[in-house]
Amino acid sequence: MDRTPLTQTGADALRAELTRLKKTERPRIVAAIEEARAHGDLKENAEYHAAKEEQGFNEGRIAEIEGKIGSAQIIDVTQAGAQANGRIIFGATVDLADEDSGEELTYQIVGEDEADIKQGKLSFASPIARALIGKSEGDVVDVDVPSGKRTLEIVEVRYI
Structure with a gap:
């Protein structure tokens, strides 16, 4: 299973x-x-x-x-975060900056049943989360989203 x-x-x-x-x-x-x-x-x-x-x-x-x-x-995000060495993993809360618009975003990467974009909770299966997982603070990622391509800088990674 x-x-x-x-x-x-x-x-x-x-x-x-x-x-x-x-x-x-x-x-x-x-x-x-x-x-x-x-x-x-x-x-x-x-x-x-x-x-x-x-x-x-x-x-x-x-x-x-x-x-x-x-x-x-x-x-348990706080426990898993201790072994993540600053990398983005499931459950991490990530502060991002959109390099094109300057918009600041905060998302937590969660399970599909928890996802709620209005509350800043992204499904781990979403395009943005898939692009972020495994990356670290300071990395820049290009993400294909329905509205086009976004370039996001990872400002901070937290495990709360």
């Missing part, structure tokens, strides 16, 4: 979502099904069918999260 890298923060977020789905959402949906069932004829009971559909989605997400946690390789 392939192990999927995940930061400790990402694993904690998945576990929190799993707990919420099992302990809060599941009982709420079961109660909604029972209430809808009490209304009688199930064939034309929209509330019942909506609750059953929601139950299916909830149970599917629970199974998906359990699978992800089961196949996860949780990386």
Whole structure:
């Protein structure tokens, strides 16, 4: 089985979502099904069918999260960083400068399930992350992105 890298923060977020789905959402949906069932004829009971559909989605997400946690390789970024010798690895937080626009960027390289560009979290499989992994502070990388080519200077690498 392939192990999927995940930061400790990402694993904690998945576990929190799993707990919420099992302990809060599941009982709420079961109660909604029972209430809808009490209304009688199930064939034309929209509330019942909506609750059953929601139950299916909830149970599917629970199974998906359990699978992800089961196949996860949780990386402690602070520990891994000690052996990285300043190189960019999974979990590293990287400060970059776009050499063309002067824009300053900060990204953390994370697992695919944790990626959220608005929060500065890049999937390790993204073009920028793939170009950065293995590089060090002071290196300059050219990255092909959907909007064209970007030249990025690595200003600082942190393992937090």
